[in-house]
Amino acid sequence: MTVASTWTVTGMTCGHCVASVTEEVAALAGVEDVQVDLGSGRVVVTSAEPLDRTDVAAAVEEAGYALA
């Protein structure tokens, strides 16, 4: 069973930003899929367990961006 969660990331402007965020969030434990929509900043994460906001925020910040 998996859980989908939706987050909003601010500051992404191009495909490189999307790739960076995708890579960092995908590296979190239990994450199976990451879909980023550049236009809206929406990030949909599919994971085996619910994610902690602090963990997602840390991954996003590692990529150089922030959660809204």
Ligand SMILES: [Cu+2]
């Ligand atoms: Cu960019």
